[in-house]
Amino acid sequence: MHDPAWFRWARVIGLTLLGLFALGPVYVMLTSALKPLPDVEGVFRWFPSRLTVSPFVDMWSTIPLGRYLVNSLVVSTTASVASVLVALLAAYGVSRYRFRGRQAFTITVLSTQMFPGILFLLPLFVIFVNLGQATGVNLYGSRIGLIITYMTFTLPFAIWMLAAYLDTVPRDLDDAAKVDGSGPMGAFVRVVIPAAVPGIVAVLIYAFMTAWSEMLFASVLTNDSTRTLAVGLAGYATQNQVYWNQIMAASLTVSVPVAAGFLLLQRFLVAGMTAGSVK
């Protein structure tokens, strides 16, 4: 089946427009990262009048960018993977089983999406402090506390979305696997998960980006050695100065591994069509 001409034109035009929209600010960031500081707030030029790479050099020393980057990577990766795992379990339960309390669970989990962060920021901090004093496990000022918090933030959407994706995987697949002798968990791992890979990848990306960019809770739950990028970038705004060019340089640089990850993962958004596997 080949695409009609009008569709190909529409595709080129549509994707180009959307691409310009997406990349316009990225271009501005790039030119700002290569300008001397006073020029960043000056009149916008398509090409900087004076090119300088010093922002890319200075940015590592103005704030401990390397440390913040590592913190963000560790926290975001752990939180997203853990969140997807917990959510997969719950989504499988919700999708494949009818049990008492199922409705209450889904509604409650959804309602947590409506909580404004401001409302429970301080109570959460107090709970972490008290837990830390009671158990000796430091949840505030540590990466663990942040990971647990971010896992929980992304759980509701992850569960809902994964349940929706899992719903599109036909039950016949489960039954086929069970006929082969595996229990429900075996069927889950061996058959259902592979069929739901696109959904899992999408949710994983979402969970990672949520943890990556969250600022409010990170500002309270971290200290200097555990601070993440989202908060740490604010350190380029000093008492007397904001190093805009370094902020842009740092932002572009730390986005490279993330974008590379996207490039790798977006292949899996297409993997494993379920149709044809039950014949």
Added chain:
Amino acid sequence: MEADSRWLTPPEPNKPSLPRRERLPYLLLLPAVVLELLIHIIPMLAGVGISFLGLTEFYLSNWRAAPFAGTGNYAIALNLNGATGQALLHSFTVTIGYTLLVLSLSWTFGMTAAVLTQRPFRGRGLVRTVFLIPFALPVFASVITWNFMLQQDTGAVNRVLLALHLTRSPPFWLIGPNSFFSLVIVAVWRTWPFAFLILTAGLQSIPADLYEAAALDGAGILGQVRHVTLPLLRPVNRVLLLVLFLWTFNDFTTPFTLFGSAPPTQADIISIHIYENSFVSWNFGTGSAMSVLLLLFLLLVTGVYLAVVRTSGAERRA
């Protein structure tokens, strides 16, 4: 193949006490429940409790001693004759308009891009990655960049408009009536890649033979989208639209970074409004009351949405 969200249906009644096999679903849910309780539910209830207290700077280090304010905080928030109540209502209206616009534009862009990239073509992987780049950039930096771009005299946007002779005197984008639309555009810029991501993944679960069948029936590409894609995306879309609504409504980072802590009145988003009335002014009791009101509104919207979605789903199944 049933594509409805079966998990929105009520469970079977009259289940006997559970044999061992039936404990499995509860076990599967257990980690999620524990985490939600600890991180979301209990602090939330504490927050609701605070809304009934007069918790200001006077009681911050000894909040157990804060005076019980009953519904006093709510009265202030809802008093439409007072400055606070009026401002809250205005902020609420602005936020509804903002949310609906961002939601519809983000979904449309995401859907268009997902459909356009569904069939393979050279460079598709690159295009997908390009679209996800705004999603990958740190919020603070990318939204500040928009602030630079939207400056009236030095910003890139007005430079382009002037160069293209689309305007004679450069307009203000960050203050005045245009500020609302600037905020919408920046929010859409940040949000539509997410819709694109979710919809692309959703499209993958639609079997190719359904498209072939539709093509055989004479449906062109648009017809296929209407008769195959959209109906089968319904479960995904249901969740997507709802969460887009909730997240946009609660969005704090985008307006805060774009405008600073004092947004223009035309773009007074409610999360910033509540922040200014709690954290910044030390009035946690009132801020919590406003947050609870916000929560109740969102619960109402969600309840109505789910009811509507369920009845239309039931009709289709019949």
Added chain:
Amino acid sequence: MRRTKLTTMAFVATLAAAPLAACSSSSSGGGSAAHTTLTYWASNQGTSLQDDQQVLAPQIAKFTRETGIKVNVQVIPWTTLLTQITAATVSGKGPDVLNIGNTWSPSLQVTGAFVQFTPSVMSQIGGSNRFLAGSLSATGESGKPPTAVPLYSLAYGLYYNKAQFAAAGISSPPGTWAELVADGKKLTKAGHWGLAIEGGQVPENVHLAFELSEQQGGSFFDATGKPTFDTPQNVAAVRQMIDFMQADKITNPADAQYSKGTEALTDFATGKTSMVIWQAASGSLAKLGMNAADIGVAPVPLPSPMPAGGKNITSMVAGINLAVFKDTKNLSAALKFVKFMTSTPEQESLNATYGSLPTVSAAYSDPAFNTPAVSTFRSILSTTAAPMPEVPQESNFETTVGTAIIHLYADAATGKTVTSAMIAQALSQAQQQLGG
């Protein structure tokens, strides 16, 4: 069946263990048996957070040598400092010693989170007579003991571009507002403006409004601490600010968008405007590439003639205070640290590095503080500076009034005519939000 259950339990257990195994936590300092370790939250004063660590490190080492007390220094960016202080106050878990913005003092005092510097506590750090009266005035509610001691002091001055002034034939900086407006008009031409204003930012707006209001004889709070925002004098002060843009046209309407706290200064540094009212900024101006020979600073102008009841105030008392958390487990060690940081040699060294003004009079004998710029600021701080209203609602006042002024600037910039009646209404609504 059993296998399934085990598999599930294994899943759950792995998930529980994974986060704990994945990373190390770091603790915030407390006392250990052998040595005391203080935790100190320093604010960002230097050119970067790293720079602050490097500036403080030798001083901290000196302190540890002298007293045997270790100090764990955390440099907190300004964007999160108040949030972290709030969280620490609520939970009781915070540092031992910390920097605070001095205008936060009355509000933080009322939370009860800090040690009050009563005369007996003050005597432990050397007594209050050592401090400049101006600096000491911005440390808490008037009539109560200080909730923190002044560490670095700053004041506002009028920065002007000497080269551009000379080119326009203006021989000296303006001493009165009329002169400033006249000079501004001479300097304003296509693409160039007389006065830059950070019109979209709360602190800059409200500080200037306060200073102008003092000059008009007005006040934002009465003697009992009740807000009095919409008095004629306050309206006149705000009117004056808006008129720079609206009536005098010496300020670029685009300045109404300036919300990041840097644009007005950058406009001055790049030569786009000839004057700006700012706190001591020579370090920033140098970093922005301005020629040191072109930088001139003078006190902010005064009205002439002086209105009835008007005061000779050209700046609010700006600066950083040093506070001790009430819940600290190392009170005597913390006070030793406070004494150290406010001792004359430390005051001389740190303020010279940061470009701020010492808060103890003895430090001024150091020749580093006898440059013309520093002398100007010192005289401003000692003779014509007043602290922001020292009431617990000070933060609310800053937010509501500052925001109102931002909206008024936006109206003026987008073509609406801002009348005194509109200003009065805006201030009145701001006052209502305080519950007054």
